[in-house]
Amino acid sequence: MSQAQSPFKFLDSYQQEDADVFFGREKETLHLYNALSGVKHLLVYGPSGAGKTSLVECGLRNQFSDADWFALTIRRGGNINTSVFTSISNALVEKTDLAAEAEFGPAIEQLFNERYQPVYLLFDQFEELLISGDAEEKKTFFSLLNKLIRNKLPCRILLIMREEFIGHLSEFEAQCPSIFQHRFRVEKMGRKNVEEVIGKILEAPKYRAYFTTTDSQQLTESILSKLPDKKKEIELAHVQVFLGELWDRAQPLKKNNELPVLSAGLIEEEDDLEGVLESFLKKQMTELELSYGERVPLELLAAMISERFTKLQLSEAAIAADLEQKKVVSKKPLAGLLKELEQRRIIRTIRAGDETQYEISHDVLALVVGQNLTEEMKLREKAGDIYKVYSERQGLFTQDDIDYLRPFAQSMAYSPTLQARIEESIAFIKQQREQEQLRTKKRLRTLYSLLGGALIALVVAVFFYFSANSAKQTAIAAKDTANAALEKFKLEQAAKQKAQAEKDKNEFISLKSRADIILAANACPKKITHIMDSIAAINPDSLNMKQIIKGIDSIAAVKGNCK
């Protein structure tokens, strides 16, 4: 690293005072101003590295008189709602306790009453809220935002965010229905535009005190030749870093008391404009590893990016805790490494009140850090992400959860709270299992008892069944026997009766014959009647007999009594 820093913006965003070197954005600036005209809030979105913050902080800012613009750039920090009140409170001359305010409006009004300037709330890196904010924080913010929008205060709100996250906003349309109504997309610079920007930067009067150029046109073309042909657009940060690299290369070549000379000759064969940030990062990491230990600088930067490779704001204590958890040990104090990273413009310091936080200079660099993590670090990052998800879950873990988490412990130790929850979950599962076993035993006992009872009942039933069946068979047999006997009896009876009837018939015939004879011979009717009654008692067809008897009686009446 050179002792003197290059004069270029490097990874810093352009600010109000950079208007004289903020090139190539005139049209976008005008369009952004027009987009904001007549509206209370504007969603400024675009890809990472498109220059959203610069367009707002420098381009848009210079469209307003300082008498008509008081901007508060607000980052989420720990909680976005708290950050809004803190920012306003810090800007107030007469400090009051804004924590009691339930809405943003009165706080803004207080600020306006003091400053007489319309207030602009610039929510930079707004995706932080969507990535890291909890549900209540988000809901509260969008509700308060909606009230502020519908308030006749001279206050406008700009939500500046990466475009891949704007879809998440739809979740909050209920709280803030007009959230998508006013929006402005910032595009990356096209090749032609970048060429113009490089040319103007190399010839800007502001930079004349820092370097000279032999042929700015040739140098511009040479720089752009290091951009792949297929690449139609580029982050300006890459160009800034590349110019800084050229400036560094020019330092040893300069003559005494002369300015370094930037020329096409400084560009090397292997230079790659698209990969300049990556090579810059690797170079810086290699240099710093000598003092702080292998992988330590990169581990520190890895702690400062989110799972989506966006930059995070962290305090030194938070960074130290992260490294400790990862079991990363620096050879020298962490504060020294942070200072060196800041000197190399890789990270920047953000001071809010008494608190000092650090963040990576640019989202594009955060992305490069993310892309350069080692496999082990990636696994650890993944473990960290998963731990985070599980930490946010309510209740105890299941055995499946614990089994899922277990392999990641090899990459990254559980956090104390997660570890405690896992142990608690294991104990609970063990307890659950023991109770379950007890319950199972009890159930089995009951089951066996029931089964025994059932078996006995079954045996009894079977016994009775077979007994009944046997009795039934016996009964059927008896019945058959009885029926057979009955049939036989009936047949016998019938035969007997038939024989009797035959006998009676014959006897009757005989009697009749005799009666005829008697009648004919005046035999005693009573005797005949007696015989006839005997026959009738046996023979159902004795009616004829009775008629015969009657006939006999009538005869007897005629003939007189028979003695």
Added chain:
Amino acid sequence: MTDSANTEEKSIVIQGVTGDKITVLADGKVQEIDKKLDALQALVEQMAAKSVQTAGNIYNIGSINNANFGFIAGQAGHDKVLPAELAQNLAGEGNGWIQSLRQELIKQGISVGNQPLQIFQNYGWLVETFLQKMGSAAGQEKNLRRLSFMAEAWQASLRYMCYIQMAQMLQQPDTAKASICTDFIQMEGNSYLDFDYTSLLLTCTALTGQDRFVKELSSFVEELTDTESALYGTALYLQHQRQQLMANAIAEDDQLGILLDEYLTALVYWLRKIAFLAKYRLVSIKDINLNYRMGTAKNFVHLYGELHGIYSDGGMSDEDYNSKSIEGYFTYNKSVLLFRGTDVASCMEKIDDPATYLSLSPLIIDQSVYAGKPTQTPEIFYYTGYQKAKRQYGYAQYKNELAFGSRGAIGSNKFLGVLAQNNNQPRLDELFEQLDNVFKPFKNKQS
């Protein structure tokens, strides 16, 4: 009024005024004529002069009339310093001057709070924006920029009164038109910055007669034209220092502090004199929709934005644009209206009487109503002239600041050009038609 550098044409210079006589320099000769417009016009005709010069200002002879003659002629003999009665009690540090405005507003019967912003808002957006700038960190610094804010507060209030008077003339095409009105409509380039609005105000007030929307302007103008009055001296002082500022003739030195105090004193005196403006309310009518179904009355739903302060009587819950339904009557769509009264909602209840409101459009417009997107806040612009070669009407944003010294063009100053065909903002096409129609009588007279 044109720049004093353009003096190549033959002109008559008024050198002094004494009683009923004027001392003039004509064709290299000093002579004394009666202090009458007729006498001056006769001399002009005799000398075949095209302009009259006085106290550094040059007037086209046609723009001088009975209404402004006394005011213009009086400048020649005036030292343009702060009137003595004001100089002995200068407004300085602190907010005493703001409370002085409050007292005057209360005297006018206006209910006003104690906070500076609550006091400023009574003058309407056009003026209060510069009073606010004076209160900002940039406006508190003892430099020329603070002076420019004060100068523009005065200029904006003067323009505001001109719009009120001019608007009445626009509605009466048969009214006799003075040359200065035509000059105003046809201002070119940056001439709107140093146009003689005082003369325009005096002329328009005379032409509108007694049937004025803002009755209080009669007595104000009467006092303003009284060359013996403190108001007359104050107006000349305010105008002169503004011209000096624009000409980069004021240094940022030790004396500037005193000048700033003097100018503030004069401005406060002026603002107290025009405190009657607080009895009127400036409102942007964004849209009017007819709500009418079978069996119902015709209700005209007015979507309006009040152009006063950050608050309205409805409190902070009010939005920049609010809606009000009025049965049977409607005002002008897409226009900026001036209502007589301080409560806009009540004023709108009375629109069945057209005498209760006055349209200041197209002299003042709300750009938001012409936007092709849903807008939430008014964006007010005022008329700056007509570029004949381009057939383009010009407007400037109400909070534009005054360029002076080495500041050059100010990036934050915004302008709006209205052409016959406006590809970026097609709804301005209809504004162009309106401008052409409304300004036609003025342009035809002398263009």
